Amino acid sequence: MAIRQQLxxxxxxxxxAGESMRVETLRGLKSAILYADVAAKKRDSGGIPDHEVLxxxxxxxxxxxESADLYVKGGRQELADKELAEKAIIYKYLPExxxxxxxxxxxxxxxxxQGAEGVQAMGKVIGAVKSKAGNxxxxxxxxxFVKERLGA
Numbered sequence: 576m577a578i579r580q581q582l583x584x585x586x587x588x589x590x591x592a593g594e595s596m597r598v599e600t601l602r603g604l605k606s607a608i609l610y611a612d613v614a615a616k617k618r619d620s621g622g623i624p625d626h627e628v629l630x631x632x633x634x635x636x637x638x639x640x641e642s643a644d645l646y647v648k649g650g651r652q653e654l655a656d657k658e659l660a661e662k663a664i665i666y667k668y669l670p671e672x673x674x675x676x677x678x679x680x681x682x683x684x685x686x687x688x689q690g691a692e693g694v695q696a697m698g699k700v701i702g703a704v705k706s707k708a709g710n711x712x713x714x715x716x717x718x719x720f721v722k723e724r725l726g727a
Contacts, residue, residue, distance in 0.1 A: 636669065678704075682704055685704050694725060
């Protein structure tokens with residue numbers, strides 16, 4: 576089933592169940608996807624494809640994590656918990672995340688293939704790992720692994 580249809584069905588189910596936070600989160604996701612449709616000028620042609628929808632959802636999940644981190648630093652744990660709960664809802668629509676071991680192996684493989692050494696190669700390695708991993712790995716985690724491997 577297409578992601579958009581799944582979101583629509585889940586909004587209806589959440590409305591019927593009275594889950595206000597879930598409804599609010601899903602409507603926000605639908606809004607972000609609609610905004611991406613308009614920005615890509617594909618609103619009238621059925622919208623952006625599913626792989627781009629997944630990228631929008633991953634971006635929204637990242638926003639929630641960043642907000643939660645800021646709330647924790649500011650001593651507002653209840654707001655951080657709300658952001659993390661929204662992130663958990665979003666993750667249900669994303670592909671399963673790559674394990675640390677698998678991500679480390681992928682980073683090692685890309686470094687070996689490119690013969691990368693030193694800090695100056697970080698950008699190329701991160702880009703290659705991101706393209707291979709797609710939405711199954713978080714960009715900050717990829718950067719962390721590459722930085723560790725290249726000794727930056």
